[in-house]
Amino acid sequence: MAVRADLETALRAASKAIGVTDVPDLELGRAKNPDHGDYASSAGLKLARGLRQPPNQIAARLAEVIEIPDGAATPQAIGGYVNFRLSEAWLQGLVERVATGGPGYGASDIGRRERIQVEFLSVNPTGPLHIGHGRGAILGDSLARLLEFTNHDIEREYYVNDQNTQARMFGESVYARLHGDPPPERGYTGEYVSELAEMSRRELTGIEKLPHDEAEPKLRAFAIAAMVDRIRASVGRLNVRYDEWFPESQLWAEGLPQLAIERLREGGYLKEREGALWFGPALEEEDGLGEQVIAEDESRVVIRSTGEPTYFASDLGYLLSRFERRHFNRVVEVWGADHHGYVPRMKAAVAALGYDPERLVIILNQLVNLKEGKMSKRAGRFVTLDELVDRVGSDAVRYFYLLRSPDTTIEFDLELALSQSNENPVYYAQYAHARLFNVELTAAEKHPRLRETADVSLLTQPWELDVARQLAFWPEVVEDATRLMEPHRVPYYVHDLATAVHRFYHAGNEDGAHRVVVDDPLLTRARLELCRAARHTLKTALDLIGVTAPERM
RNA sequence: GCCCGCUUAGCUCAAUGGAUAGAGCGCUUGACUUCGGAUCAAGAGGUUGCGAGUUCGAGUCUUGCAGCGGGCACCA
Structure with missing residues (x-):
């Protein structure tokens, strides 16, 4: 195609x-x-x-x-x-194929039903999402949409850290608030923690009377569940959805980290040092004393000297969960660039567990930095993702983030974003879509009995063929965006197609003979075909980036 | 110190190693009595951070330097 x-x-x-x-x-x-x-x-x-x-x-x-x-x-x-x-004839034929083919134009079979998990966002559910989190959510979701469109068998997953250090600290913070105490050192201080404490008092009857060791796990589970709900709602407003919310605790219940550790031990990848258990692919290196030495930048503690596992132990089990238990052929993870140092270790872990490291694909996106002075956590002002969506709208937020390649750092200026929200280029594309829809209605009113099929050979004007030409480019944009895992190529294409559409429309303002709706029903029908083809493709492309294609604005 | 990313028009950003580096915003000037002006047309605006190398050809690859962001935990 x-x-x-x-x-x-x-x-x-x-x-x-x-x-x-x-x-x-x-x-x-x-x-x-x-x-x-x-x-x-x-x-x-x-x-x-x-x-x-x-x-x-x-x-x-x-x-x-x-x-x-x-x-x-x-x-x-x-x-x-x-x-x-x-060629002109081929372009004309393409218009007909796209117009009659519906919204699937550009889809392909390059995925061949390959089973892929896309895991993204997965922030600790210990607080509300902020502006920076939106980027990973939107990138991951758009990637998943692209992969689905190219016939990959996709599952979107959020990994819920419900039993790590942060989660426990979260539980402790809620416990402290419940008893009117200040949160522990390095605990969570936001007002939402107090709100969670109040909620727990209402919903977990008698919770405040339980001894600490009984109450904290209950509070932790309660608070995390509440935060997961909130995160689900926040990203849902951005048209981001998940198939699976996978809790870390489930890994341990299934014995997967234990299994992974066993396997690594058998493979000689583990080493005890100072009471802790280390993972190190460089174990074969030896120092002059015959002691095995772990290269520092490759090694990682799996079990602390206290006997507690680290998050890395969970991650080992998580790899098994996905490659061994759930049989994903590939796993795509979207990480913030602040975790990039962790990539080699995860790759090494995949290899050590006996899988091809290529099967773990890690997409890094650079961070979203807040412009200094505009807001500050210490000053108590916290710009949440919800607030941004409230004030700018989902479509504009998605478009804003997706217009940037993942590897540029975004300097986020909230005031600027708000003041320019009406100038967001997303409206340019949406307007093209709404405009086409409207023209099609007008055509139906003026010519209620148009022919079923169009004579597309009547589409000979350069601005008409330019629209067709843009349509021709769409499948390769999909292919490139998928292969390179760069969804930002889609909004740039959308803009080009919208430009061709607006020019095509405007030719009718210059000269009434060039309007879509003219006296000649055959010519009207042919141009209508072009409108439909362009509108379908705009809608398809906007869908792929999770942006709505309105019929009127 | 070491590692990763970035540096392109005034600003925000695109651009498989190919021919004359493109958009948006902003600026200047134009365009509707008739399909939606959230539009269209024209113009100004560039030593692609600096230097060297590879190549028939470099914004793109290699390398040195500078600046910015991030990372180098028995945190995640």
């Missing part, structure tokens, strides 16, 4: 036809200069060395020999380049 892939295949075949045995990457991509057509390839330059011929001759021969399926494009050799221009 993706025309770029068809052209590339054809070009490779042509390369072989002129005597190339081992065809390198020919770098077929979009032409930047319109004079060069729609796609360009530097095939002649790439093949010159191997063939020992001048690039321009090679390009010329390729253009002569190449057979392009469906007459999708015409080749032209310029210098060492082979350029392609999408």
Whole structure:
């Protein structure tokens, strides 16, 4: 379906036809200069060395020999380049296919039902989400949508840390508030902790009378459940959903960390030192005294000298849970860049447990920093994700975050975000969608009995073909965004398509003969087909980034 | 100190090693008595942080330097 892939295949075949045995990457991509057509390839330059011929001759021969399926494009050799221009007839046919095919255009089977878990956000459920958390949530959710669209079998998971140090500290903090005490050192101080204490008094009858050791676990479970509900609601407002909320405690109930430790011990990956149990893939290194030495940056404590396991022990079990128990072929995790130092250890752990580390894919996204002086935790002002969504709206928030590649740091300026929320580029795209919808209604009113099928050969105006051309690009955008796991490519595409749509519409303002709705029912019908194709594709693309496609604004 | 990421127009950001580096915002100037002006058209604005290297070709790859962010726990 993706025309770029068809052209590339054809070009490779042509390369072989002129005597190339081992065809390198020919770098077929979009032409930047319109004079060069729609796609360009530097095939002649790439093949010159191997063939020992001048690039321009090679390009010329390729253009002569190449057979392009469906007459999708015409080749032209310029210098060492082979350029392609999408043909008018093919573009017209595409409009019809997209218009009648519904909203699935661009979907592909590159996933082949591969079973993948996408785990994202997974922050300790010990407080409300703040502005920075939104980025991981939106990135992970959009990635999952893309992977689903390309036929991967996706499960979205939130890993709930319900029994680690932070969780216990959370329980202790609620306990303290329940008894009117200040929270413990490095405990949780927010007002919501006191609210949780009050809630627990109402809902856990007699809780305040229980001794500490009995009360704290109950309070912890209660408070975490409440926070998980709150997190679920917060991300739900952003159109983010999960299939599974997987508690850390379940790992231990299933004996998975224990099993992982056993396996690592058998593999010689564990070492006792100073009363603690360490994981270290570099165990085979020896120092001069014959003592085994663990390379410092690779090693990690699994069981503390106190006998308590660390989060790393849970993570080992979590890997088994997913690869061994639940049989995911790959696991994609979205992490904030502040955890990047942990990547090598997790990869090493995957390998030590006997799995290909490639099966663990870690997507890092840079942090969202608050502009200094605007707000401060110490000053008691905490900008929550909920507050941002309240004031800007889900669509604008999602678009704002997704317009940035994961590896740029965002300097978040709340005031600026609020003052510019009406200028968010998301409205440009949504307006294009609403506009098309409206035009289609108008067409139906003026011509109540239009033909079932359109004569798309009537779509000959350059601004009409430009819309069709954008449609042609959509499958490759999906493919690239999926393969590179870069959802930000989608909103950039949406903007390009919306631009083509607005221009197409405006041609009718310049000259009434170019409107969609004209006296000629056949011409109206053909343009209506283009509107539908563009609208479906806009909607599909917006869906993939979790943004609504309104019919009126 | 060591490790990771970033540095592109005034600002926020795009750009598979390919031809003339693109958008949005802001700025200047234009465009509707008729399909929605949250729109469209035109213009100004660049030594891609600095230097070296690889290559027919570098914003993109390698390397040195500088600046910014993050990380280097028996925290997560």
